Amino acid sequence: MKRRSFVKTTVAASTALSFPFALPANQNSSEYTISELMGKEDIPLFGKDINLREEAHDAFVEMKKAAYQDGFNIKMVSSFRDFYRQESIWERKFIRYTEDDGMSPLNAIDKIIEYSTIPGTSRHHWGTDIDIIDGYPKTNGGVLVPEKFESGGPFEGLKKWLDEHSESFGFYLVYTDEPKRRGFKYEPWHYSYAPISIPMLTAFRKKNIVKLLQNEEFIGSEHFTLGFLKSYIRDNILDINPKLL
Template sequence: MKRRTFIKKTAVSGIACSLPPVFPFSSNPDYSISELMGKADIELFGEGINLREEAYMAYTKMKKAAYSAGFDIKMVSSYRDFYRQEGIWERKYLRFTEDDNMRPLEAIDKIIEYSTIPGTSRHHWGTDIDIIDGYAKTSGDVLVPEKFEAGGPFEGFKAWLDENSEEFGFYLVYTDDPRRRGFKYEPWHYSYAPISIPMLTAFRKKNILKLLQNEDFVGCEHFTTGFLRTYIQDNILDINQNLL
């Protein structure tokens, strides 16, 4: 079981960000394959927050600033280990293939509109968050793009994030750039760049294709080399360019 440390008092630190972002992280961070794939026992901070310490500190500062502006940042999802992502993947695969009678490759294409292959989720790193405004009145699934657009319950919150999130080191991952491929637009998904950039750099240096070919979960027998190469290029790397 992964280890969590719960901080009761808010820690505040200042972060200076610019475009393109320049962050004071190690030029050669040492991240293991198991850590990058969500299989390691990492230390997480904040009850109900579950982020690496530096990301947690930046998050609490951003939450305080948002509160002053009339928004209550509510965490929907943060750290997910490999096995939780595996469960999400397998439930969707079985639902699409058994309940919806999709062919395996159709089901996989449907899953990767929004969900990652286990071992490749940015949520494995303790740096990424899915957030909404807890003050807004809404019902049903909250993580849908329409709720963050004009007339939606999170319209004002999204405008605030567009203006302020990068000041705290948090960058939108899957933008609405029409030229971007891979995962669909996720206006709720932000990444703490000072840590996630070096983690992605380390991940890119691994043989991701081989790592995925060595996994064994429902549906993975349908992965071809061509599919995995496209997935790596489009879904892992075709993101907000400030996070590369």
């Protein structure tokens, strides 16, 4: 597999990956298919336990190397996730909340979309987004917990390093802690490779997302109203780090 070095020096990285980004070679937003955007198409993925598009993979490897030199071991928790994997996550949560916890269907949906996407709308479908932690500190319980990235948490050091360096490799925090931001809750572990994810989001926004979702059938989708889907698109898909729009 051919590797490409994205970052030679801090200055070069800042220059080459400064915002706004150029589209990948021979690629523009109109070339992404609906099935590709919704995670229903097999796409080439690169790297053992990395599973990203080639350019995103190469940039991630460079970022991981740089972090390692500074004492952090970036560990991939999640990257590419297809439609059907997202569907299973959604349905498992919906059943648990409604049957085990006794929630109404609408309350269950509101609970799910605090952190999980409707199948077909996940950024993880694109092969550009990653959930990462520091593999060095020992910790108990779930790792994708905001408090573990805050002061005193096991991943505090990595989060500070990412705040300073991730954008020079093209990776931007998606769901920030901006107080006025709506939609998904703060996810200090979720980063997106902007040079590819920006044109993919542009392509997705040009589709009739409401109609696409109305055509899908999975457990709980019968409770989606037109108003809910419109607010979900506005708040959960589009109310993100403005640098990724």
